[in-house]
Amino acid sequence: MVSNGTEAVRTESLVRHYKLGQSIIRAIDGVSLTIKKGDFTALLGASGSGKSTLMNLIAGLDHPTSGSIVVEGKELAKLESGQLAQYRRHTVGMVFQSFNLVPTMTLVENVELPMRFAEVDRGERRTRVEEALRSVGLSGRLEHRPSEMSGGEQQRAALARALVNRPKILLADEPTGNLDSKTGTEIMELIRGLNREIGMTVIIVTHERPLAERYANRLIFLGDGKLLGESANTPGGTQ
Amino acid sequence: MKAYDLMELAGRNLREAVLRNSLTTLGIGVGVASLVAMLSLGVGLQRLVSQQLGRSGLFDSIFVVSRQDMRNDRRQDVKPDEIKLLDDDARKRFQQISGVVEVYPDIRGMGEFRFAGPGQKEESYFTLMAGLPLSARRSDAFDDLQGNFFSGANAPEAIILNDFGRQLLGITAERGHFDDPLTNDQAKQLLGKEITLRYAERQSTGDQPAPQESADASGFSVVRKEQKLKIVGIVNAEPYGGGRGARSRVLVPMDFAESLNMIQPADLRSLMRSGQGKTYVALIVRVAKSTQVLGVEDAIKKQGYSTFSLLDASRNISRFFTFLDLFLGIFGSLALAVASLGIVNTLVMAILERRREIGIMKAIGASDGDVQKIFFCEAGSMGLLGGALGVLMGWLIGRVINFGTNIYLQRQDIKPENFWYVPLWLVAAALGFSIVVSLLAGLYPAARAARLDPVKALRHE
Ligand SMILES: Nc1ncnc2c1ncn2[C@@H]1O[C@H](COP(=O)(O)OP(=O)(O)OP(=O)(O)O)[C@@H](O)[C@H]1O
Ligand SMILES: [Mg+2]
Numbered sequence: 017m018v019s020n021g022t023e024a025v026r027t028e029s030l031v032r033h034y035k036l037g038q039s040i041i042r043a044i045d046g047v048s049l050t051i052k053k054g055d056f057t058a059l060l061g062a063s064g065s066g067k068s069t070l071m072n073l074i075a076g077l078d079h080p081t082s083g084s085i086v087v088e089g090k091e092l093a094k095l096e097s098g099q100l101a102q103y104r105r106h107t108v109g110m111v112f113q114s115f116n117l118v119p120t121m122t123l124v125e126n127v128e129l130p131m132r133f134a135e136v137d138r139g140e141r142r143t144r145v146e147e148a149l150r151s152v153g154l155s156g157r158l159e160h161r162p163s164e165m166s167g168g169e170q171q172r173a174a175l176a177r178a179l180v181n182r183p184k185i186l187l188a189d190e191p192t193g194n195l196d197s198k199t200g201t202e203i204m205e206l207i208r209g210l211n212r213e214i215g216m217t218v219i220i221v222t223h224e225r226p227l228a229e230r231y232a233n234r235l236i237f238l239g240d241g242k243l244l245g246e247s248a249n250t251p252g253g254t255q
Numbered sequence: 256m257k258a259y260d261l262m263e264l265a266g267r268n269l270r271e272a273v274l275r276n277s278l279t280t281l282g283i284g285v286g287v288a289s290l291v292a293m294l295s296l297g298v299g300l301q302r303l304v305s306q307q308l309g310r311s312g313l314f315d316s317i318f319v320v321s322r323q324d325m326r327n328d329r330r331q332d333v334k335p336d337e338i339k340l341l342d343d344d345a346r347k348r349f350q351q352i353s354g355v356v357e358v359y360p361d362i363r364g365m366g367e368f369r370f371a372g373p374g375q376k377e378e379s380y381f382t383l384m385a386g387l388p389l390s391a392r393r394s395d396a397f398d399d400l401q402g403n404f405f406s407g408a409n410a411p412e413a414i415i416l417n418d419f420g421r422q423l424l425g426i427t428a429e430r431g432h433f434d435d436p437l438t439n440d441q442a443k444q445l446l447g448k449e450i451t452l453r454y455a456e457r458q459s460t461g462d463q464p465a466p467q468e469s470a471d472a473s474g475f476s477v478v479r480k481e482q483k484l485k486i487v488g489i490v491n492a493e494p495y496g497g498g499r500g501a502r503s504r505v506l507v508p509m510d511f512a513e514s515l516n517m518i519q520p521a522d523l524r525s526l527m528r529s530g531q532g533k534t535y536v537a538l539i540v541r542v543a544k545s546t547q548v549l550g551v552e553d554a555i556k557k558q559g560y561s562t563f564s565l566l567d568a569s570r571n572i573s574r575f576f577t578f579l580d581l582f583l584g585i586f587g588s589l590a591l592a593v594a595s596l597g598i599v600n601t602l603v604m605a606i607l608e609r610r611r612e613i614g615i616m617k618a619i620g621a622s623d624g625d626v627q628k629i630f631f632c633e634a635g636s637m638g639l640l641g642g643a644l645g646v647l648m649g650w651l652i653g654r655v656i657n658f659g660t661n662i663y664l665q666r667q668d669i670k671p672e673n674f675w676y677v678p679l680w681l682v683a684a685a686l687g688f689s690i691v692v693s694l695l696a697g698l699y700p701a702a703r704a705a706r707l708d709p710v711k712a713l714r715h716e
Contacts, residue, residue: 077618078710098622105620112713118612120271132260133620177619
């Protein structure tokens with residue numbers, strides 16, 4: 017399967033089954049979808065519908081049971097674990113719902129970590145860290161540990177870390193799930209800024225439909241591991 | 256990931272659980288210390304023994320006899336025409352073999368010694384006398400010499416054994432104290448005194464007129480001679496254990512002994528044979544290093560002589576020490592093996608604790624190899640630190656035990672010895688071994704951390 021130049025993600029009959037004893041859990045059960053470059057896509061669905069599983073497959077953290085998944089022209093199912101690590105370093109940036117940061121590291125160290133694996137020059141790292149932290153409004157907290165910061169600040173730091181290797185796609189699994197609506201909105205604004213200003217492809221998982229409708233230009237609905245439907249959306253204004 | 260980042264990450268992980276990691280490192284240290292302590296004891300003892308053996312002179316000497324004297328020995332089937340004489344020619348040839356330091360005859364003969372104790376009448380004593388090369392000075396037999404060594408190779412001087420000294424003074428040692436040194440007073444009554452030697456000289460009857468006493472057709476006659484000797488030293492035992500012969504109780508310088516031309520017990524054998532010039536009963540060939548003994552022995556055997564050396568005994572001794580070292584090493588390693596389990600335990604604990612962290616690292620781009628290397632590096636660091644600590648502790652333990660033992664030895668009137676020795680190779684080997692063992696211990700935890708499924712690690716509980 018070849019992607020044309022405008023596709024960021026394309027899945028074909030994507031399946032991810034988990035075996036639990038005798039029973040098989042069909043977390044993702046034949047999903048075919050396409051996400052274009054520059055899209056702001058929201059994955060919606062009830063709890064257990066397979067949203068996180070799909071995100072992990074796109075992130076190259078999980079392997080499909082069958083089917084194919086092509087991200088930025090790479091067939092992920094065919095990559096070896098070392099190549100997948102390479103892919104995670106440079107192509108995608110990830111933000112999770114919680115426990116995003118390494119608790120024993122300061123903010124700077126957390127944001128610097130992906131660059132260690134990507135073997136970025138030591139001289140360049142500090143500039144990039146400061147730049148990333150400035151873009152999420154955390155310039156003053158460089159030497160703090162995660163436990164000394166609020167949930168919103170932690171999530172912003174995680175965002176900075178996801179961006180520091182300049183990925184093409186930002187993957188965020190319920191980035192506002194643990195935050196109050198005001199802080200949640202702040203995070204979403206930041207993400208929208210990235211999407212609009214540098215044209216970064218964004219995929220977020222959420223089960224808050226209003227939030228999705230306000231920011232995303234595409235909505236994808238999952239249920240029991242299957243694609244229920246998708247719709248274009250005209251995002252609302254800033255608050 | 257770059258080596259520097261690897262070290263830094265491993266280092267900060269170690270610092271995060273500083274107590275647990277320090278204890279694990281200490282465990283490794285104790286293991287290495289026990290290994291170092293055990294092996295340095297083995298190595299030290301071996302060094303001590305080989306030094307002492309080296310100084311005894313037994314292991315760098317080869318005893319050479321003519322094969323004609325071996326004919327009674329059934330093991331050696333010697334045809335008469337193969338017999339080579341042990342004469343001056345042979346002595347010169349031996350001298351030229353590379354590695355040979357000196358060649359001297361084994362001279363020992365019976366003499367009558369006349370000596371007057373203080374305020375006593377002169378009396379006569381019969382005993383064996385032997386020639387001793389000046390090189391014997393370094394033998395450990397002279398460690399407790401009373402008086403002096405010979406002043407020269409031709410000096411008419413004698414060193415006597417202490418039991419002979421007692422005999423001259425008319426003292427009988429108590430049972431069990433025959434080897435005790437003389438008291439200073441007793442020694443003073445002997446040192447510097449003259450003793451008269453009467454012996455039988457062997458004179459060859461070539462062109463010389465027939466001597467007064469006995470003569471025979473076979474080539475030499477026996478003449479009674481007298482010679483005054485000065486007692487310069489008193490010693491506990493004959494150096495080189497007296498070689499093969501009977502114990503000689505009076506020692507004189509080798510060249511002087513040769514010039515006496517004294518008749519030796521073995522000369523009687525040559526009385527039975529005729530037509531031979533001056534020959535030696537036995538020659539002693541001394542080599543520079545005991546490792547050269549075999550080669551030189553071979554060369555002499557090829558020239559047609561029989562040889563003896565104590566090298567076989569020394570080989571057994573070094574074999575014994577190999578076993579001792581192995582034994583001590585195994586026991587020492589046991590502690591290290593137990594300590595390495597500590598590393599496994601610590602790192603497996605760390606994996607459980609850092610599950611989520613490992614998941615995050617993988618999600619943001621760490622490869623399985625990166626994760627594995629971090630854990631490996633942690634194990635290696637503990638090994639290196641523990642090894643260094645252990646070498647230090649082992650060395651200190653050694654010092655302390657050596658010190659304590661020497662205090663005990665001194666109380667027992669035994670000369671203190673440094674039987675503890677930590678050579679550089681042992682330090683390097685202990686460090687290397689500790690790192691290797693630690694890395695082996697890190698193998699399983701590192702592989703387990705690398706295999707950790709990031710999806711499972713990141714699922715929120
Ligand atoms: N490692 C796993 N082993 C077994 N079952 C799993 C595993 N991971 C996910 N599942 C199952 O797959 C299904 C989909 O899980 P997933 O986490 O993708 O749901 P979700 O849509 O993200 O739900 P939520 O909104 O609660 O986060 C669930 O039924 C879940 O129990
Ligand atoms: Mg989820």
